[in-house]
Amino acid sequence: MSTAPTKSAMQSAKMKKDESFLGKLGGTLARKKKSKEVSDLQEEGKNAIISSMQPSCAELLPEDTLLEENAERSILDPSSRDNDKFKDLQKVLIDWINNELVEERIIVKDLEEDLYDGQVLQKLFEKLSQRKLNVAEVTQSEIGQKQKLQTVLEAVNDVLRPEGWSIEWGVDSIHSKNLVAIVYLLVALAMHFQGPVRLPEHVSVQVVVVKKKEGILQTARVTKELTTTTEMMMGRFERDAFDTLLDHAPDKLNVVKTSLITFVNKHLNKLNLEVTELDSQFADGVYLVLLMGLLEDYFVPLYNFYLTPESFEQKVHNVAFSFELMQDGGLKKPKARPEDVVNLNLKSTLRVLYNLFTNYKNAE
Numbered sequence: 001m002s003t004a005p006t007k008s009a010m011q012s013a014k015m016k017k018d019e020s021f022l023g024k025l026g027g028t029l030a031r032k033k034k035s036k037e038v039s040d041l042q043e044e045g046k047n048a049i050i051s052s053m054q055p056s057c058a059e060l061l062p063e064d065t066l067l068e069e070n071a072e073r074s075i076l077d078p079s080s081r082d083n084d085k086f087k088d089l090q091k092v093l094i095d096w097i098n099n100e101l102v103e104e105r106i107i108v109k110d111l112e113e114d115l116y117d118g119q120v121l122q123k124l125f126e127k128l129s130q131r132k133l134n135v136a137e138v139t140q141s142e143i144g145q146k147q148k149l150q151t152v153l154e155a156v157n158d159v160l161r162p163e164g165w166s167i168e169w170g171v172d173s174i175h176s177k178n179l180v181a182i183v184y185l186l187v188a189l190a191m192h193f194q195g196p197v198r199l200p201e202h203v204s205v206q207v208v209v210v211k212k213k214e215g216i217l218q219t220a221r222v223t224k225e226l227t228t229t230t231e232m233m234m235g236r237f238e239r240d241a242f243d244t245l246l247d248h249a250p251d252k253l254n255v256v257k258t259s260l261i262t263f264v265n266k267h268l269n270k271l272n273l274e275v276t277e278l279d280s281q282f283a284d285g286v287y288l289v290l291l292m293g294l295l296e297d298y299f300v301p302l303y304n305f306y307l308t309p310e311s312f313e314q315k316v317h318n319v320a321f322s323f324e325l326m327q328d329g330g331l332k333k334p335k336a337r338p339e340d341v342v343n344l345n346l347k348s349t350l351r352v353l354y355n356l357f358t359n360y361k362n363a364e
Helices: 007-032 038-053 084-100 111-115 119-129 142-163 171-175 179-192 230-238 241-248 250-271 286-296 312-328 338-342 346-360
Strands: 072-076 204-213 216-225
Touching (some): 072 179, 084 111, 084 179, 111 119, 142 171, 171 179, 286 312, 312 346
Antiparallel strands (some): 072 204, 204 216
16 A cells, blocks of 8 residues: 655755756866855855864954955954964054054054055155155055055065064055054064063064965964064164174173273262173163263253162163263263163173163263
């Protein structure tokens, strides 16, 4: 006795038939590479990236997957975005930018949202380099923003490339709010122009690099090193006689230190002050300020600096103020950072004092 197929059985058979048909169709399209729908391409890209970024895919954007042949895009791994050292680095850079641009009344709160259009980067580079760029002041269109970025980055690269910097940024990466590219750029600027900042050491992030090759999206996880040690970062531009002295002729160091002590005491003795330890006695900036007043023969008002500094910030203020006095006296900007002098970095202190010695050795 035959029985008519049930409704559920008929639906199941139809679904299997449809699945079989779609499977064959999908296979045919794959073999002939005729995937034409944008939505399909996006889905393919998302799946490829998701597999390498589990458990989170919160950073994915459609443009991350729609790539031209041989083009690539890097995406910050969500775990790196939440890394405390990476957050600290961003905060230091934001504070530095805001301090540099305080006269412009510019306040940066978010590196991705505030720097992508080139406006802040333009003002920052102009302040640091003391040169004016020929760009429109304000532009809202994407084309205008990219044109401004092009001009700004060309000027930046002209300054940084001869110093050996690897250019890890571009118009498209900055404008697309690629945080890693933006941070790379700011770190390079801070180091080159010797910004009064102390960057966190050994900051690295993980990025997923997506590349299209022969129509197929390929992904790879890469570690990007944003900062190294302070000594290495500053040494990039500060290899000089003192590096050679400390590295290869440490026996002559005491001779140099004795000469500098004799020089500074010749002047500080006028105030009944005496230095015996170069390594530590200039770290709070007080002697540097007083020394500049003696060398230039003027009285430094006490309200301009902290006579008995207690905090790190107060000491940095004093050293930075002494640097300003040096520049007012016609000296070049010291090759040291105030923070390094305060942190008892001997080479930084020697550089500052030797600069004074070469310029005032004949002063009475």
